[in-house]
Each structure stands twice: as structure tokens, then as C-alpha cells.
Amino acid sequence: MSEPVETNHSAPSGDFERLLRAIIERSVRYRRASILIAAAILAWGIWSAVHLSLDVTPDISNLQVQVLTPVPDLSPEEIETSVTRPIELEMFGLPGLEQVRSFTRFGISQVRLIFSDDTDLYRARQMVSERLADVIQKLPPGLTPTLAPPSSGLGEIFTYALVYKTNSAALTNSVEERLRQLKLTQEFIVKPCLKSVKGIAEINTTGGYDQEMVVAVDPLKVTPIGLDLSDIASLVQRNAAIGGGALVERNGEQFIIRSRSRAQTSNELANVCIKLPWTLRGMPLSEVSHIGIGSAIRLGAATFNGQEAVLGTAMMLTGENARSVARSFGAALSEAQKRLPLDMELVPLYDRSELVDSVIETVGHNLLIAGVLVLAVLLLFLRNWRATFIVVSVLILSFALGIGGMTTFGIVGSLLTLGAIDFGVVIDDTIVMVENVTRKLTAHSDDNSRRAAIVDACHQVRKPMLVGMLIIIGAYVPILTLSGVEGRMFRPLAESVMLVLASSLLITLTLVPAFCAIGLSRGGEIKEPRFLPFLRSSYQRLFQICRRFRWWFFVLVLMLIGGAGYLSTHLGANFMPYLDEGWLLIDVHRNPQISLAKSVEMELETERAIQAAVPEVKNLFSRIGMSEIATDPQGANQNDIYISFRPRSKWRKINGHVASKMELAQIIKSVIGQKIPGQELEFNQPIAMRFDELLEGIRTDLAIKLFGSDYDQLDSLAGKVSEIVKKIPGAGDVVIDHPGRTDQMEFIPNPIQ
Numbered sequence: 034m035s036e037p038v039e040t041n042h043s044a045p046s047g048d049f050e051r052l053l054r055a056i057i058e059r060s061v062r063y064r065r066a067s068i069l070i071a072a073a074i075l076a077w078g079i080w081s082a083v084h085l086s087l088d089v090t091p092d093i094s095n096l097q098v099q100v101l102t103p104v105p106d107l108s109p110e111e112i113e114t115s116v117t118r119p120i121e122l123e124m125f126g127l128p129g130l131e132q133v134r135s136f137t138r139f140g141i142s143q144v145r146l147i148f149s150d151d152t153d154l155y156r157a158r159q160m161v162s163e164r165l166a167d168v169i170q171k172l173p174p175g176l177t178p179t180l181a182p183p184s185s186g187l188g189e190i191f192t193y194a195l196v197y198k199t200n201s202a203a204l205t206n207s208v209e210e211r212l213r214q215l216k217l218t219q220e221f222i223v224k225p226c227l228k229s230v231k232g233i234a235e236i237n238t239t240g241g242y243d244q245e246m247v248v249a250v251d252p253l254k255v256t257p258i259g260l261d262l263s264d265i266a267s268l269v270q271r272n273a274a275i276g277g278g279a280l281v282e283r284n285g286e287q288f289i290i291r292s293r294s295r296a297q298t299s300n301e302l303a304n305v306c307i308k309l310p311w312t313l314r315g316m317p318l319s320e321v322s323h324i325g326i327g328s329a330i331r332l333g334a335a336t337f338n339g340q341e342a343v344l345g346t347a348m349m350l351t352g353e354n355a356r357s358v359a360r361s362f363g364a365a366l367s368e369a370q371k372r373l374p375l376d377m378e379l380v381p382l383y384d385r386s387e388l389v390d391s392v393i394e395t396v397g398h399n400l401l402i403a404g405v406l407v408l409a410v411l412l413l414f415l416r417n418w419r420a421t422f423i424v425v426s427v428l429i430l431s432f433a434l435g436i437g438g439m440t441t442f443g444i445v446g447s448l449l450t451l452g453a454i455d456f457g458v459v460i461d462d463t464i465v466m467v468e469n470v471t472r473k474l475t476a477h478s479d480d481n482s483r484r485a486a487i488v489d490a491c492h493q494v495r496k497p498m499l500v501g502m503l504i505i506i507g508a509y510v511p512i513l514t515l516s517g518v519e520g521r522m523f524r525p526l527a528e529s530v531m532l533v534l535a536s537s538l539l540i541t542l543t544l545v546p547a548f549c550a551i552g553l554s555r556g557g558e559i560k561e562p563r564f565l566p567f568l569r570s571s572y573q574r575l576f577q578i579c580r581r582f583r584w585w586f587f588v589l590v591l592m593l594i595g596g597a598g599y600l601s602t603h604l605g606a607n608f609m610p611y612l613d614e615g616w617l618l619i620d621v622h623r624n625p626q627i628s629l630a631k632s633v634e635m636e637l638e639t640e641r642a643i644q645a646a647v648p649e650v651k652n653l654f655s656r657i658g659m660s661e662i663a664t665d666p667q668g669a670n671q672n673d674i675y676i677s678f679r680p681r682s683k684w685r686k687i688n689g690h691v692a693s694k695m696e697l698a699q700i701i702k703s704v705i706g707q708k709i710p711g712q713e714l715e716f717n718q719p720i721a722m723r724f725d726e727l728l729e730g731i732r733t734d735l736a737i738k739l740f741g742s743d744y745d746q747l748d749s750l751a752g753k754v755s756e757i758v759k760k761i762p763g764a765g766d767v768v769i770d771h772p773g774r775t776d777q778m779e780f781i782p783n784p785i786q
Contacts, residue, residue, distance in 0.1 A: 060546040067547035078433020081440035086354040093521045099181035102142040116142040123168040182235035184348040190385035191347035194337040201376035215343040216241030226369040232358035234350045239660040240335025241343040247327035254321040333658030339641040359386035419552045427463040435533030450529040462498040491546045502538045619674040620715040629669040642708040
């Protein structure tokens with residue numbers, strides 16, 4: 034056991050002063066225990082780093098609940114008045130509801146309910162579900178509003194394609210037949226395997242055809258038997274119902290009564306009997322109609338490398354670890370491949386974990402360089418490896434303790450939260466204490482006096498060290514008051530930095546005195562570098578000059594401040610620094626009147642042209658129109674092209690340098706404009722596009738909205754605005770998002786005739 038430390042310093046005044054001195058004295062007295070505490074902190078930091086939630090950036094998504102209502106047979110105007118508007122009116126007054134947004138397109142009604150950040154997501158969903166139970170009675174018959182999966186705006190973490198292998202015999206079938214089989218495989222084999230992955234909210238399917246049994250009635254055969262189309266429809270509808278009965282007891286046993294009348298195959302449906310109204314005779318349904326396997330009308334499609342395919346997108350639960358969930362999903366995808374038919378395969382496309390790994394690798398590389406630089410500077414100025422080792426140990430322990438705090442409080446590790454940690458500031462207080470301890474030890478030789486000197490030296494700098502670090506920590510406090518999108522983005526940054534700085538301060542006050550007692554009690558003194566006297570004398574001369582001509586320097590400083598203020602007004606500003614995600618996203622707009630089939634045809638031609646002209650492209654896929662879960666409803670004239678690239682070493686050279694991604698984007702834009710004209714293109718990145726959409730409800734950095742009732746006049750004004758915007762310096766892609774009117778064939782019955 035260590036001896037009590039004798040000090041010749043008078044007892045400090047004040048309870049806080051006595052507390053600090055008592056902490057330092059006990060740290061030196063029980064210095065061996067500090068090794069165990071440091072080991073525990075390091076172990077906890079390693080465990081926390083393994084379990085730390087990692088993503089590219091903090092999720093800025095607001096808390097929202099989406100109500101989706103598929104409406105297959107009404108015009109957009111009717112959907113707006115009879116579906117969207119009643120749902121909106123019913124939702125007003127919900128606790129915590131801040132904003133209601135809606136979007137109506139043919140086939141879908143979407144209502145977004147945005148709640149305050151302090152609202153529990155699942156409580157909000159429960160309240161919305163209760164209101165939907167009341168509003169469903171006010172909607173047209175047959176409509177069922179549903180809630181979108183509990184996933185955030187950045188929840189799409191993995192996308193894969195389900196395709197046939199190149200040697201499959203099924204490739205000789207029609208495109209529609211192949212896409213029907215792919216959709217069936219996706220729904221009944223692939224999705225059940227993948228939805229069980231922990232952290233996955235839903236698998237959103239895009240593309241393919243929904244298989245249906247089609248009854249094509251011949252009117253010329255129905256009329257002579259005294260029936261019409263509604264009679265046949267009623268017959269088919271009744272046949273689709275399941276008949277049942279109750280329990281029957283007989284001879285001490287009971288039986289369940291049921292009717293197995295529902296047609297399971299097209300042949301069974303063809304043999305359904307039609308009862309003729311004028312006779313007791315019946316006839317099979319096949320005599321007046323053609324029954325076969327067909328497809329439902331689709332509102333969306335998907336492509337992959339110039340061919341139609343079925344895409345699946347993993348939607349992550351809000352608050353989950355994007356990196357670990359994406360990795361688990363990738364492993365589950367490999368398992369699902371084993372259950373597929375031999376002629377089908379799953380192709381991983383977009384994997385968020387790859388981008389997260391790249392970002393974390395970059396952050397780790399930069400932190401390693403920073404650590405090496407800090408170590409080099411410490412060795413250069415301290416010239417004492419023992420003192421340097423203590424400072425570096427505190428740096429590692431502070432980082433470990435800070436990571437532990439981030440894991441405990443649920444702070445996501447990202448480019449902002451980890452990249453903002455400044456090693457120089459973290460160890461500033463430690464350097465002050467270690468340097469003062471080493472300086473004090475030069476006048477002492479025996480162990481007891483050296484340990485007493487360590488206590489005095491640590492206590493001597495405790496106030497400036499504490500005040501300085503608290504000032505730095507306090508500088509981040511205003512960031513904690515931010516709310517909304519700004520708060521969701523920058524509060525994690527401030528919290529992570531404050532945790533690491535507070536950890537450094539705590540370790541410096543408690544463990545550094547013990548480290549000094551262990552490592553410096555017998556160590557050498559700090560030797561001053563040879564160049565330091567020159568720097569000191571130069572600074573003294575400069576100080577004297579500034580003191581003599583202080584008014585001139587005061588005027589110079591004011592001029593510099595004024596010049597800096599003027600230049601700051603001409604600096605560019607952006608909410609987020611540019612992050613190269615490695616992917617390119619092209620938002621494509623075509624003629625609003627275009628059909629889905631024609632839009633798919635143009636998209637396939639576009640992808641083949643890109644692959645032929647730009648060999649740097651590795652894979653590309655597209656989602657046209659709406660997906661199965663219409664969280665991002667688009668028209669048939671809109672689609673997103675996701676492009677991944679081969680390693681940069683295989684890229685072409687332009688003017689002697691390797692082409693940049695933006696230069697490849699311009700090449701792609703030129704190719705599309707020449708080969709497949711009539712398309713408006715807007716270039717972006719997957720996460721950046723989602724950020725723009727979450728921030729402003731649009732997919733661009735800037736949007737100009739025109740309001741009015743005359744669509745022709747709005748189109749004309751939009752064209753004029755577009756021409757003006759294109760002339761602004763720095764303007765990029767300028768796209769007109771047309772209202773998307775679709776021609777309608779309207780029947781107006783004449784009740785008189």
C-alpha cells in the first residue's frame with residue numbers, strides 16, 4: 034500500500050477547492066488503482082465502438098406518419114375530394130401534429146402527418162390508426178387506407194434485383210410472363226426470408242406484374258341468354274367468396290361444414306355454372322367468356338442494366354443501426370438465394386453499409402493522421418517519452434469514454450459526429466498539467482517529496498485548466514438549443530464533442546495525477562527544444578514592437594476585421610458539405626402524357642446507350658412510376674436512374690487527368706441528349722436527393738413554385754422562368770416539373786333519353 038502523501042501547501046479555501054485537492058491527493062495515493070480504472074475505460078470504449086450506431090450523416094428526418102390509400106378507378110380530382118381531403122380533415126387536432134401534407138395522383142392518395150420531435154413514433158401511429166377507423170366510413174366503398182412502414186426518409190438502405198440468369202430457358206418466354214414469375218417469386222419466397230432480418234420494417238417491391246385470372250366476356254354471347262356484364266361480374270365475385278358453416282353433431286361426433294366452391298385455377302373458374310333465368314338449365318362460364326392467366330394494370334416498373342426486372346428495397350426501422358442492418362440484410366440475401374429456382378438470381382445493387390464503411394474508414398484515417406501529428410509535436414516540444422505517453426494515453430481514454438457516452442445516449446457515429454473531434458483541444462488540459470508536473474519535479478529527488486510535488490503541481494493548474502475546458506465546452510451549448518432540421522443535424526455533433534471534452538477533463542483531474550506519479554516520479558525532466566529560445570526571443574521583439582505602435586496595430590486590426598466581414602458576405606453557403614457518395618442519381622422527367630409502356634421503352638434505350646458509351650459504369654437500375662408501397666409516388670413520366678461506377682483506376686483520362694464523377698455525368702448527359710432526346714435530366718446523389726426532399730419537399734437545391742388554376746398559363750410562365758434561371762451564374766440542371774395532366778375519356782349519361 035502506498036504511503037500517505039505529505040504536502041507543505043496550505044489548505045485551500047472553499048469547499049470546491051478542497052474537493053479538487055482531495056481528488057488529486059487520492060489519485061496519487063491510490064495510483065495503482067488508476068491502471069485498473071484505465072483498463073476498464075478502454076474495455077468499455079472498445080465494446081461501445083463495436084455497438085455504436087454508424088451512418089453516413091445524422092438522420093434529419095422529421096417524425097412523420099404516412100397514410101397511403103390505393104384508389105384504382107377514380108380520377109385525381111375525385112381522389113382529392115373524396116379520399117385525400119376527408120383523411121386530412123379527420124387528422125386535424127391530433128396531439129403533437131405540426132403539419133399535414135398531401136399528394137394525390139391517379140391510383141394513390143398520400144397524406145403525410147408531421148409530428149413534433151418529442152412525440153413517440155408508435156404512439157403517433159396508434160393515434161392515426163384510431164382516426165382512420167372513423168374516417169373509413171366516409172370514403173368510397175372498397176378503399177382501405179394503410180400506414181406506411183415505420184421507416185424514416187433515409188431508411189432505404191439496400192436495393193437488390195431479382196432477374197433470370199443468362200442461360201435460363203425462361204428467357205424464351207414473353208417479357209410479361211417472365212416478370213409475372215419474378216414477381217411471384219419475390220412475394221412468396223424472397224420477401225418472407227428478408228423481412229425477418231432484425232431492423233427491417235418492410236421490403237418495397239418495384240416492377241413486375243401481379244398475376245390474375247382474367248375473365249374476358251364476349252358481349253355477343255351474353256346478350257342472347259338474357260344476362261349482361263354486371264351479372265357475370267356478380268357471379269365471379271360470389272365465386273371468389275369462401276363459404277362456410279357451423280358445427281354439426283351426429284352420433285356423438287362433430288363435423289365442420291364448409292363449402293369448397295372458390296375456384297383455385299383458371300380451369301375451375303371456366304367450369305363455374307351460369308344459371309339461366311328462363312330455364313333450369315345452366316351453362317359453364319367458358320361458353321360466354323375466355324378465361325386465362327393475365328396481369329393486373331400496373332402503375333410502375335423497374336429496370337436493371339437495360340432489361341426489365343423486379344427490384345426490392347429494404348426499408349429500415351427508424352432509429353436502427355444502418356451499418357449493421359445493411360450487413361445483416363446482405364447476409365440474408367445470400368441465404369434467400371439458396372431457396373430460389375435454379376434459373377433465378379438475386380443481384381445486390383445499393384448497399385448503404387459500403388458507403389458507411391468508406392466514410393468511417395476516411396474518418397479513422399484522418400483521426401490516425403491527427404494522432405500521429407499530435408504525437409510528433411509532443412515529442413518535439415516535450416522531448417520526454419514518458420510525458421508524451423501519458424498525454425497519448427489520456428487521448429485514447431478520452432476518446433474511448435466519449436464513444437461509450439455516445440453509445441449510451443444513442444448518438445449516431447457519422448462523418449459529422451466523429452470528424453468534429455479535435456485531438457489538440459482534447460489533450461490541451463492534459464499537456465498543461467503534465468508539463469507543470471515535470472517542471473516541478475526537477476527540484477525534488479526523493480520519492481515522497483516528488484509525489485508531494487506532483488500533487489502541488491496538479492493543484493496549481495487545476496483552476497485555469499478547469500475554466501479553460503469549461504469555456505470550450507460551453508461554446509457548444511448554443512448548438513443544443515437548435516430545433517427542427519438544424520437541431521437534428523448539428524445537435525449530435527455538439528453532443529459528441531462535449532462528451533469527449535468532458536471525458537478528457539474528468540480523466541485529467543482523476544487519473545493524470547496517478548499517471549504522473551507512476552511514470553514521472555523517476556523520469557527525466559522535459560528538455561527545451563533548441564529552436565524554442567529563438568521563437569521566444571522573436572515573440573518578445575514582436576510584442577515590444579506591437580506595444581510601441583499599438584494604435585497603428587489597433588487600426589490595422591480594425592481594417593482586417595472590416596475586410597474579413599466584407600469578404601464573408603461573398604462566401605458561398607450550404608447546409609451540408611459535399612459528400613461524394615460514389616453513386617450518381619439521375620432524376621428523369623418525360624412528357625406528362627407518356628404511357629408507362631413507352632416510358633419503360635425509353636428508359637431501356639437510355640440505359641443501353643449509357644452502358645455503350647460510358648464503360649466506367651458498373652451497374653444501373655431505375656424505378657419508374659410507383660412502387661408497391663407508394664412512399665415516393667411518381668408518374669409514368671418520372672423515374673430515378675441509380676448509377677454505380679467501377680474502381681476509379683479504370684476511368685478514362687480527360688486532359689491528362691483521371692475524369693471526375695461530374696465530368697462523367699456531363700458525358701452521360703450528352704449521350705442521353707443525342708441518343709434519346711425528349712427527356713429532362715437532373716443529376717444528384719441518392720442521400721443528397723433524400724436530404725433535399727426532406728428539407729423542402731422537393732428533390733432539388735432550389736425550387737420556384739407557380740400557383741394558379743390555368744394549367745396552360747402555368748406551363749407558359751414556367752418556361753419563361755426556366756429561361757431566366759438558366760442565365761444565372763452557377764445554375765446547374767434546370768428542369769420544369771409539369772403538373773402531369775392526363776387526358777381523360779369522360780362519359781356523361783343523358784338521363785332524359
